[in-house]
Amino acid sequence: MLHDLQTEKRNLLTMDLDQLPTLSVLRLMQEEDEKVSLLIREKLNEIERVTECVIHSFKQGGRLIYIGAGTSGRMGILDAVECVPTFGTDPSMVQGVIAGGEEAIRFAVEGAEDSLEQGEEDLAKLNLSDKDTVIGIAASGRTPYVIGALQYASRIGATTGSLACNEDAEISKYAKHSIEIVTGPEILTGSTRLKAGTAQKMVLNMISTAAMIGIGKSFSNLMVDVQPTNEKLVERAKTMIQEITDCDYETATKYYEMSHQHVKVAVIMILTGLNYAEAKIKLDQSEGFVQRAIQSN
Missing domain, CATH: 3.40.50.10490 (Glucose-6-phosphate isomerase like protein; domain 1)
Incomplete structure (x- = not known):
């Protein structure tokens, strides 16, 4: 009852x-x-x-x-x-x-x-x-x-x-x-x-x-698959790129655009020297896990 x-x-x-x-x-x-x-x-x-x-x-x-x-x-x-x-x-x-x-x-x-x-x-x-x-x-x-x-x-x-x-x-x-x-x-x-x-x-x-x-939706404790749908989230995405790769703001902005606004791909490009297409393939092969993608390069 x-x-x-x-x-x-x-x-x-x-x-x-x-x-x-x-x-x-x-x-x-x-x-x-x-x-x-x-x-x-x-x-x-x-x-x-x-x-x-x-x-x-x-x-x-x-x-x-x-x-x-x-x-x-x-x-x-x-x-x-x-x-x-x-x-x-x-x-x-x-x-x-x-x-x-x-x-x-x-x-x-x-x-x-x-x-x-x-x-x-x-x-x-x-x-x-x-x-x-x-x-x-x-x-x-x-x-x-x-x-x-x-x-x-x-x-x-x-x-x-x-x-x-x-x-x-x-x-x-x-x-x-x-x-x-x-x-x-x-x-x-x-x-x-x-x-x-x-x-x-x-x-x-x-x-x-x-x-x-x-399933690989974070890097450390950062939400690297965040959708940059407003100005605050765009800045958050760039800041994450800076923090992970230890690059300056200008570099983060450059790779953010080169990666088609994809934080994971931008990070892989910076840390491995791969171009966008190569970094995207590497990420896919690593099932979305950024650490794996970097370590396997």
């Missing part, structure tokens, strides 16, 4: 919430959120297993698909859209699917999360394949929309993972790899956009970032 879930129980520390001054409310929120990081630490092995599946999918040309309803669906979308500018990925590589479609990103769509069939249909529209990894997200751990999606993904042969904020979550039964971050009662009863939402965002950030690092 819904009222039996930890995320639906009343928080005994906040029974007088409506009587508290603003600072006390904020302090309680901060203290509850502070617990989330420690809870996640206990689940790093489970998070690692899901992340390795995502890396495997990416290396096969597969995708990472998040699917959820309400706040959970929005968290998946948020993480997915940020992968494009941060890692220079195609928008199809990491996708977020939400019950109720695009309208549900901004507005509540009544009953959208209650359909097993709709979860299946929404994944089917993406031409899901056995190369993909699907992660179902539900704070309650019992959303029918997510269950339907995971059942369909399993039939297709896709790798399945789940992320819930309750113990022994229903969605865990339908995923090959499950993650359960038991965040407990919210300060405002049942409002899982709070502590549970924080946990979801942290875990999804960990999965996508570690997976991107695992």
Whole structure:
């Protein structure tokens, strides 16, 4: 039953919430959120297993698909859209699917999360394949929309993972790899956009970032596949070239342009003396890993 879930129980520390001054409310929120990081630490092995599946999918040309309803669906979308500018990925590589479609990103769509069939249909529209990894997200751990999606993904042969904020979550039964971050009662009863939402965002950030690092999307701790879509990011790209190669700003700018605004290629050109075409081939042969490309020259 819904009222039996930890995320639906009343928080005994906040029974007088409506009587508290603003600072006390904020302090309680901060203290509850502070617990989330420690809870996640206990689940790093489970998070690692899901992340390795995502890396495997990416290396096969597969995708990472998040699917959820309400706040959970929005968290998946948020993480997915940020992968494009941060890692220079195609928008199809990491996708977020939400019950109720695009309208549900901004507005509540009544009953959208209650359909097993709709979860299946929404994944089917993406031409899901056995190369993909699907992660179902539900704070309650019992959303029918997510269950339907995971059942369909399993039939297709896709790798399945789940992320819930309750113990022994229903969605865990339908995923090959499950993650359960038991965040407990919210300060405002049942409002899982709070502590549970924080946990979801942290875990999804960990999965996508570690997976991107695992396929060569970083050099040291620099995001060298960043898309220079505005002036700030263009300057960041040039600064990264400077830092990696120890060249001056003018040289970095020159090679940034010569490399067709591709930080990795510019770095390889400077450090190896290869021209653009040669550096591009070397990078491709090294599966996107800059260190390998330089060391193999």
